[in-house]
Amino acid sequence: MTMRRILITAAVAALGTALAACGSSGSGGTASSGGSASAAATSCTYAGVQKELYTKGVLTVATDKPAYPPWFEDNNPANGKGYESAVAYAVAKQLGFKNSQVKWAYEPFNDSYAPGPKKFDFDINEISVSAARAQAVTFSDSYYDVQQALVALQGTPIVTKHTPADLKTYVFGDQVGTTSLAFINSAIQPTQTPKVYETLNDVKQALQTHQIAALVTDTPTAQYISSSEIPHSTMVGQFPSSGEHYGLLFAKGNPLVTCVNKALATLKSNGTLAALQKKYLQIYLTVPNLKP
Amino acid sequence: MTGPPQTSFGAQRRGPRLLSSGRGAVAVSTASTIVVLAVLAALFWLAPGSAAVRHTFFNPQDMWHSFIGDPKAGYYSVGAALWLNIRMFLAAEVLILVLALVIAIVRQSVSPVMFPLRIVSTIYVDVFRGVPLILVIFAIGFGVPALNLGFVSTQSAAVYGVAALVLSYSAYVSEVYRAGLNSVHQSQVAAGRSLGLSQWTSLRYVILPQAVRNIIPPLLNDFISLQKDTALVGILGAIEANKAAEIYSDTVFNYSSYVVAAILFLLLTIPLARFTDHLIARDRRRRLAGAPA
Numbered sequence: 001m002t003m004r005r006i007l008i009t010a011a012v013a014a015l016g017t018a019l020a021a022c023g024s025s026g027s028g029g030t031a032s033s034g035g036s037a038s039a040a041a042t043s044c045t046y047a048g049v050q051k052e053l054y055t056k057g058v059l060t061v062a063t064d065k066p067a068y069p070p071w072f073e074d075n076n077p078a079n080g081k082g083y084e085s086a087v088a089y090a091v092a093k094q095l096g097f098k099n100s101q102v103k104w105a106y107e108p109f110n111d112s113y114a115p116g117p118k119k120f121d122f123d124i125n126e127i128s129v130s131a132a133r134a135q136a137v138t139f140s141d142s143y144y145d146v147q148q149a150l151v152a153l154q155g156t157p158i159v160t161k162h163t164p165a166d167l168k169t170y171v172f173g174d175q176v177g178t179t180s181l182a183f184i185n186s187a188i189q190p191t192q193t194p195k196v197y198e199t200l201n202d203v204k205q206a207l208q209t210h211q212i213a214a215l216v217t218d219t220p221t222a223q224y225i226s227s228s229e230i231p232h233s234t235m236v237g238q239f240p241s242s243g244e245h246y247g248l249l250f251a252k253g254n255p256l257v258t259c260v261n262k263a264l265a266t267l268k269s270n271g272t273l274a275a276l277q278k279k280y281l282q283i284y285l286t287v288p289n290l291k292p
Numbered sequence: 293m294t295g296p297p298q299t300s301f302g303a304q305r306r307g308p309r310l311l312s313s314g315r316g317a318v319a320v321s322t323a324s325t326i327v328v329l330a331v332l333a334a335l336f337w338l339a340p341g342s343a344a345v346r347h348t349f350f351n352p353q354d355m356w357h358s359f360i361g362d363p364k365a366g367y368y369s370v371g372a373a374l375w376l377n378i379r380m381f382l383a384a385e386v387l388i389l390v391l392a393l394v395i396a397i398v399r400q401s402v403s404p405v406m407f408p409l410r411i412v413s414t415i416y417v418d419v420f421r422g423v424p425l426i427l428v429i430f431a432i433g434f435g436v437p438a439l440n441l442g443f444v445s446t447q448s449a450a451v452y453g454v455a456a457l458v459l460s461y462s463a464y465v466s467e468v469y470r471a472g473l474n475s476v477h478q479s480q481v482a483a484g485r486s487l488g489l490s491q492w493t494s495l496r497y498v499i500l501p502q503a504v505r506n507i508i509p510p511l512l513n514d515f516i517s518l519q520k521d522t523a524l525v526g527i528l529g530a531i532e533a534n535k536a537a538e539i540y541s542d543t544v545f546n547y548s549s550y551v552v553a554a555i556l557f558l559l560l561t562i563p564l565a566r567f568t569d570h571l572i573a574r575d576r577r578r579r580l581a582g583a584p585a
Contacts (some may be wrong), residue, residue, distance in 0.1 A: 110538070113545035115344035136348065136545035173529060177542030182366025193368075195449065195529030196539055202434070206529060209437035210446070 044259035046096030052256040054121050059097045061088045062107035062120035068200055070224045070280050071126055077104045083220070083280040084124045087143050090272055091248075094263035109177050112249055113137050121256055123249040126218065128179040138252050141261050142245035143273060144281075148183045149222035149238035150290065151230070152214040153207065159236055164188075164291050173212035175200045179244055180216040187239065204230055220281040237290035351548045358540040358549030366543045370552045373536035377522040378560070380450055380532070384457040384522070385515055391462040396469035397495070413466075420463035426524050429456040433528035450532075453525030461518055468510045472503035505575065512568040516561050523557070533557070 054060045063084065066075045072082035080089050080099065092102045105120045112123050113136045128146060129139045152158045158170050172194040174180040184194050195212055197203045203215045208230055217225070219238045226235040250257045267273045336342060361369025398406060398413045420428065433452040437445045476499050484494030526535030533553045540549035 110542060114547075115348040116341055130544075132544035132546075176535070176538055179366065179543075181539065182364070182543065185363040185366065193531060196531060196535060197529045198527055202527070202529070205434050205438075209434065209440075211437055211449070211529070 044095060044262050049095055049256060049259055052121075052254065052259075054119065055103070058101050058103045059092045059095065060103050060105050060120045061092075062105040062112070062118075062123040063125045064109050065106055066199075066201070068221065068224075069228075070220050078102075081280075083144070083276055084126070086276045086280065087267075087273070088124050090267055090276070091260055091263045094266055095259060118251040118254075121250070121254075122260065125249070126178075126221075126246055127249050128244050129247040130179070136252065138250040138254055138257050139247035140250065140257055141264050142247060143264055143267075144246040144277070145241065146179075146218045146244045146246060147238045147241050148180055148216055148244075149219040150214045150216060150236040151207065151222045151226050151233055152236050153210075153230075154232045154234050156210075156213060158213050159234060162236055162290060167290075170213035171195065171211075172214055172216050173197060173203045173206050174216045175203050178217065180218075183239070183242065183244075184216055187242070207233065223281075239290050347546075349547050349551055351546060354540075354544065354546045354548035355552050357544075358537060358552050361536070361540075367540040367549075368531050368536045370533050370536045370540065370549055370556065373531050374533040374553075374556050374560075376450060376530060376532045377519070377557075380454050380457070380522045380525060381515075381519050384454045384461065384518060387454070387458045388461045388465050388518070389511075391458060392465035393469055395462060395466035396473060399466065399470055400473050417463045417466055420460050421467075423460075425456070425460045425521060426527065428460050429453055429524055429527060432456040432459070433525075449528035449530035450525060453522070453528055453530060457518065457521060457525070461514065461521075465511065465514055468507050468514065469503070471510075472507035473499060475506045476502045508575070509568055509572050512564060512571070516564050516568070519560050519564070520557055523553075 050056055061077070063072065063077050067077050067082070067085075070082055071084040073079060073085070074081070077085050077088070080086060089099055089102060092099070107118075107120060107123050107125070109125055109127070112118075112125065112127070113133070115136075122140070124143075127133075127139075129142070133139070150158070150162070158166075167188050168190050169192075170190060171192045172184050172188070172190055174184065174194060174196060176196050176198055181194060181196060184190060194216075195206060197206060200217070200221070203212070203217075204225060206212045207215050214236060215222075215225070222235050222238070226233045248257075248260060250260075264273075336345075339345070358367065359369065359371045361367060361372060395413045395417065398409050399417070401410060429452070432455050433449060436447075436452060436455075439445050480498055480502065481494060484498035485491070487494075489497065523532060523534035526532050526538070531539070533556055534550075537549035537553035541547045
């Protein structure tokens with residue numbers, strides 16, 4: 001009995017101490033984060049942004065694995081090839097970083113918006129900006145304006161029959177977390193529930209085995225899949241723009257976004273972004289337009 | 293209540309042994325429970341990231357939205373998606389009970405004619421118990437359609453998912469059956485045969501009823517696990533509860549939908565868990581009372 005009472009008292013005391021420690025570290029954390037937020041008005045130079053970096057001296061950029069073409073090439077973000085890799089290095093250059101001062105981190109899409117500290121400065125992973133998402137994270141301005149497109153196997157009905165009424169009759173597939181699903185359900189409104197896969201590779205496999213009639217994804221990805229990845233597939237066409245665009249993802253309230261937006265604005269006005277899009281995304285002018 | 297405690301393990305009717313008897317002890321245990329719960333709650337509420345965690349995981353508005361769904365906004369109802377889990381579970385459970393029994397009986401057979409089948413079923417159990425379920429689902433769900441076998445290759449993701457669940461779980465459940473068959477004493481077979489019953493008839497009317505009664509708790513345990521594992525079929529593109537929750541959280545960047553899915557799965561599994569407890573208790577009472585099964 002006495003032994004037990006001592007144990008209980010000890011346990012309560014230990015928990016109480018833990019609580020007190022927790023409370024004090026909490027107030028410390030708030031104070032320091034307030035300090036860094038007020039330092040936002042620094043100049044956008046290599047020296048100026050140091051305080052806002054995840055790791056001092058290097059710009060830590062994150063993306064998912066596998067990193068898909070044409071956004072990345074050879075599943076290697078650090079080679080500077082592919083549109084998003086090139087944009088990341090161009091932004092880094094604007095901020096005064098050398099290529100060797102850019103480090104790549106692996107961040108699965110599902111984890112990128114988790115609360116708490118991030119292990120990167122920004123994430124570049126074909127992430128569409130939306131108002132709901134912006135409540136959880138901070139987005140940069142657009143680095144690419146997106147349109148949705150359809151890929152199907154040659155000779156399947158959807159290649160020739162895709163009036164708005166026809167489109168409703170097919171089974172569509174897309175990758176989880178993409179805005180394509182909202183697009184399918186709001187614009188196409190199919191009668192059968194679309195299939196949603198974990199990775200783009202799964203969607204491609206489903207298309208090849210006729211599990212879905214067509215896959216929905218952004219035009220550059222669709223272009224790449226139909227031209228280089230799935231034999232006997234074809235890009236049926238792309239849908240009109242719905243104002244959707246890709247943005248770089250930052251931890252909520254990360255002050256670095258101000259300087260990155262300035263860098264993006266410069267890259268836009270001096271034609272760098274357009275040139276990179278031409279180089280990597282191969283947006284042919286002959287992409288047929290579809291009506292949802 | 294008046295008789296001496298029965299000797300069988302766990303059958304003694306005594307108060308919980310965690311505490312010494314007496315009102316003082318009850319007061320201490322109550323107080324310490326309250327203190328521990330309060331400290332845990334305080335840790336959760338006062339942690340530096342508490343507001344962010346509460347907003348991201350337990351936001352009532354997001355929980356409600358994910359529960360009812362809005363396809364045009366890009367996400368489906370987690371509640372409605374659970375219906376697919378329930379259907380897959382029910383279909384898989386019936387098939388598993390049959391297939392696993394067949395495998396168990398084959399493995400228990402002694403006839404030399406059955407030897408090749410015994411080998412096959414032993415390999416089957418070894419393979420499907422050893423391969424992670426998610427890989428089996430993947431192999432069936434993407435492999436069978438790729439075979440291009442007409443009817444077989446044009447089924448829905450849910451059908452392939454159920455097939456994979458049945459393949460994997462039958463291996464486990466056949467071992468549960470086998471344990472049940474082994475738990476019936478050899479003399480029961482001898483008694484059945486001496487009454488003039490054939491080998492199969494004595495298996496059907498003498499052995500199996502006793503074996504199954506012994507294994508109902510572990511069987512239900514496997515089925516509770518099966519209920520949760522229907523969530524893995526989501527990797528085939530079928531929109532079940534977990535997938536619907538993932539779609540919601542990826543669409544609006546809020547994980548509250550996963551909490552909704554977790555609550556729904558709990559609502560499914562807890563009744564089955566209590567039912568299992570009830571069966572165990574009833575079985576123990578009957579045995580100790582010496583009542584016929």
